[in-house]
Amino acid sequence: MSLIKAPSTQAPPGADEVPERRGGRRLTRASGLVAAVAVLAAVALLSLAVGARQLSLAEAWNGLLDSGAEHYTVVHEMRLPRTLLGLLAGAALGLAGGVMQSLTRNPIADPGILGINAGASAAVVSAISFLGIGSFTGYVWFAFLGSGAVAVLLYAVGGGRGATPARLALAGAALNAALYSYVYAVQLLDTASLDRMRFWTVGSLASAQPGTIVRVLPFIAAGVLLALALARPLNALSMGEDAARALGSRPGATRAASIVAVTLLCGAATAACGPIVFIGLMVPHMVRALTGPDLRWVLPYAAVLAPALMLGADVLGRVVARPSEIQVGVVTVITGGPLFLALVRRRRMAAS
Template identity: 50%
Template sequence: MAVRSTALPRGLSVPDAAAEGGGPGGRKRKLLAAAAALALIGIASLTLGARPVGLDTFLAAVTAFDPANGDHAVVASRVPRTVAGLLVGAALAAAGAAMQGVARNPLADPGILGINAGAALAVVAGIHLFGVSGPAGYLWFAFAGAAAAAAAVYAVAALGREGATPIKLALAGAVLAGGLGSLTNAILVSQQETLDRFRFWQVGTLSGRGFEVLGTAAPFLAAGLVLILGTGRVLNALALGDDVARGLGQRVALARAGVALGVVVLCGAATAVAGPIAFVGLVVPHLVRLLVGSDYRWVLVFSAVLGPVLLLGADILGRILLPPGEIQVGILTALVGAPVFLALIRTRKAADL
């Protein structure tokens, strides 16, 4: 009863003021700064590349587009790629933050629960059995595979009296990911044509994504983001432990299922659009906690804003390092994300959930 009389039912978290980023005013200022960084990286994505475009030309292309102008056409050609980076970055980062919260595991990401493995196997099956080609066709298979994998992991972890505990979720996910990965490799090594199609998608890229693909995936990404961003209080309660969460009135199994649904929608759609991209959902939430603390009402929002900053930044870097060619964004996020994450986990604060 003493717990119910404290501030826990309102905030469902009791971090100190410093860990919370200096209070609501400080967090709001940081959110404005994050939004400004997102706007700047969006402009950079439209202007930088193998053929850079000046800021004055960019403004002219936005305000008075001339299809006959080559520089204007370059800016226009980069719009779908930039939009894809915004949507996929927000989806992966928000999904990663939610997964870390629901599993109470600082290393949780779309791979630890087997979601990426399920999406990949479904895409390979679609290519091999139905001749599916292109991200628009991959979407439905990736979404179905991610949903089936998440349901299987949760069903296995829920067996027993304790239900789907964080440890059981992680173990079930690791086992399922290994099994699905083996099935995927078995198909790929026996079918050269399937391997040739799959390997370009598997690297992870934002290039070649038109508005047809984005239009198909955008409703799922938007719905998933709305669902996940509304689970901040639920994740705050789950972070206190299942017993405390139940004492605060949470239906733990239902809460985890709701968060898992949002994660599946986001990961399935994002993976279908850009392929499996690593470290965005792992690194960004930890960076966010360094900025604003562990309140998931803010962690989720900041992750959705800063995820695209990391993804588009890696994409820009891949375009300018080896012109006129480019390094795919999935490779850059791994190269940049791995050392950053290793530095983060050396600090106790970064590992706290």
């Protein structure tokens, strides 16, 4: 019997399709991506129109393009920064969720569920309470520090290269609970900082400012480019380390780059609008039903549909509680919780 193990011949996702079928599937995916962009544009326009002062879609469009329009000030000073922040933060969280689920091979991986957002929150709350930092420029570096530290700690506690989905989920749940307990304790002990922290910690787009958009854009752009560049290496890594090396990928470098991408995306999004959960969980699952497991399609779809879901939740929060509003972080929890339970139940039924 030979003691030499034959190299894996398993192909990357989508490589075993016949050319005709592959071409038809590629056309379908491309058409779906164009439709997703159209949906995102429609939701963004709706975000410009809906608010305390209701505008028609035509009025919102004119206010966006015509500096002499009656509603130009309302659209540009109040609605546009909020919409742009929702686009950036949604894309960041959707891509971070897709990268995390592929890296950990855990279908319920999410920056919120596994504690990445909680790490950023704990660091920012500490900066607010103990160091008196109150600007986005200060928040963002602490958010990066917290999210990066928790990402590395999660990977180590979950078992490193031998991590399993169950171990990562348990480690993430433990870190999430511990960090949010710390956040709430700091809020109770430091009542002077409570007003500054309470809207931020629930997750909100209401305080978006043009300056925040300018500052967060470079970090999210770098994270988006890095995440999209990781699609092929993560596809290879999904087949195992030996197969990934045989295909020319470097598993260690892929894991390190993935952690950097998640840190950039989650840190910037959390610093800008607080911890918002379930966006990174829901969108990749919805996308895979359309694209299959190939990350070359999953990640672009997630980058488009996640901000559409984010802005949709924000618009819903403005509508259901008029003249007040429900923060987007609360809306995503209310809508994402049942979906999470449904996913867990479906996996249990499939395993039984």
